Amino acid sequence: MADTHKIMIVDDDPHICEIVQVYCEREGFLSAYSHNGTEAMKLLASFEPDLIVLDVLLAHENGIEWCRNARSYTNAPIVFLSSREEDEVKISALSDGGDDYVTKPFSPGVLMAKIKAHLRRVSTGRREQLLELPGLTLDYYAQSVNIGSKTVFLSKKEFSLLSYMAQNVNRVVTVDTLFQLIWGMESLEDTRTVAVHISNLRKKIEVDPADPERIVTIRGSGYMLVAGSALQART
Template sequence: MTDARKILIVDDDPQICEIVQVYCEREGFLSSYSHNGTEAMKLLASFEPDLIVLDVLLTNENGIDWCVNARSFTNAPIVFLSSREEDEVKISALSYGGDDYVTKPFSPGVLMAKIKAHLRRVSTGRREQLLELPGLTLDFYAQSVNMGSEAIFLSKKEFSLLSYMAQNVNRAVRVDALFQLIWGMDSLEDTRTVAVHISNLRKKIEADPASPERIITIRGVGYMLVARSALQART
């Protein structure tokens, strides 16, 4: 059961939660549920679901607003489950972070089919979004980095810089190209910001940040992420 996919159910109707949980367990999923948004947000952090079933109307809270907040912490598919059938509600739910919308009353079998379809899509996407370099693995879906078995925590900007260089491994990348890609043409920052983030990145992935071997400076050009077997031997 340790490899079972995890489903978080967020609905203020206890009976709905129990029904969905029973069907999830029949499919071999682990599940947990909450009847309010505050508790559900805590579960999001502790349970780390692979998919979320979410009601549009929670007690004292809008499920769409909860979805927007949740998107700061998870990329898991969110399937809305609601009695609201208005097109504008469906459009809002899907525009603000939802992946699917099922109206009540619903067929548990159809809901399970949708859940499995989304989990298959995510699983396929995750395999395609892994980039492995000597001693370094980038997961573009989860926006995470591992050095061997150790997880390295990067800011969004640091991950964006590293992932772009990883896709151009062993090639020099210009500072202005990095700046425009990450900060944009209209940014109020200047290109020196890149150097600051590169320095912070080196502190996290270099054995000796003062003498970097992974991210090297190419004078007059920019930076290069180096991937060679010698690095793998030392990690």
């Protein structure tokens, strides 16, 4: 069941939800549905879908706006369902975070084919977007790091710092290198900014941020991400 894809359906028409759910189950997918945006946002957090089927016109709500908000929490493909055929609606839906657009009335078979195509694309992409180290896996797609069974989401700067250090694991990376790489030569910040972000990163991934074991300070030089036998030697 670990590889079972989860499909979330957001539509204020119960009949549409039931149809899509039946077809999802035929394909072996897990599915859950919601009839309004507020419920859907809660479901998004608890269900953690691999793909979302979303109506453009929810009762008293705009599905496109919901999609825009949802993009702060998920990178899952979003397939819009809509009775609206105007180009400007399609353009808005696809510009504000949607990945596909299917007009009603729709063929459930065609919808399933589109869903499977998007899931294939994501699965292929995700395999290429993981950097695995002993005890630590970086997920470039979700901008997160997995430590054992724990998933930690990072800010863009934090992830960039950790990613560069992970690519140079067990090697010293200077503060100047990190600063120029992440902030750039033209930045108005100064190199002390690196220390602030390293501190925030340690709070998220270290057991004891005051006595870090993964991101260690190499006095006078910079930092080192420690993994594998080097980490075991320290512990």
